[in-house]
Amino acid sequence: MSDILIRAREPTDMADITELLNQPRAIWGTLQMPFVSLEARQKRASATGGDLHLVAVIDGKTIGSATLNRFENRRAHAGSIGMAVHDAYAGRGAGSALLGALIGQADNWLNLKRLELNVWSDNTRAMALYERFGFEREGVFRNYAWRDGAYADSVAMARLRF
Template identity: 90%
Template sequence: MSDILIRAREPADLADMTELLNQPRAIWGTLQMPFVSLEARQKRAAAGSPGDLHLVAVIDGKVIGSASLNRFENRRVHAGSIGMAVHDAYAGRGAGTALMAGLVGQADNWLNLKRLELNVWSDNSRAIALYERFGFEREGLFRNYAWRDGAYADSVAMARLRP
């Protein structure tokens, strides 16, 4: 993990992120649509909420992972939702762990969030194991949650509560 740099996402990172999120395995693990253009990603990034945190994992100047923490408002100001993806060619090198450490550290030490939540495909055992290592627990199953790769797929709701 020592060769992975975690930092805030910059506008110049969107080309690498477009490549990352067009990888077959990376897109399979998210709710994103495949074949999204750089221009569409730029528009989406520009329209984002100012309270959101966007991190990237970088190896040798290339963005190989992406994660976000979206904070809720009003009566859910104590909570946030996370999502992440890692480039297919770099899976298993520690980028997911480094990104999770960055998100959880920011949530705990700077944002004072009590609850972090996420949804993960029920058949993505590698991601579930990562989230469990960071204290996330399964809270429920969403059956036929979304259409993915030609079939409906189930999703597991997970959350981490900070004492």
């Protein structure tokens, strides 16, 4: 993991992020649509407000992306996360590094008590990662979304900090 740099997302990262989010395995593991253009991703990225956007970089290439969305009002104690890693770099520690950085921000700077996420029920690799960081399964959303020609279930997971 020592060759992985975690830092804030910059506008210059969008070409690499577009590439990684157009990878077959990355698309399969997210709610993103395939074949999204760089222009569309740039437009979407410029519209995000105070969310935390991090990237994982190896040898100057952005190979992972993660976001922490903090909720407001009566849910200001909570946030949701989402992340993806380029197919060619999966298994090299970028997911762990990104998740660790998000949790560090949530715990030490935002004082969030609850982090939540949804993960496809057949994405056992991602669920194992989240469980290593203290996330627990809270329930299943049946037929959560249309993915690759069929409805897929999603597992709600959360990490509570007391």
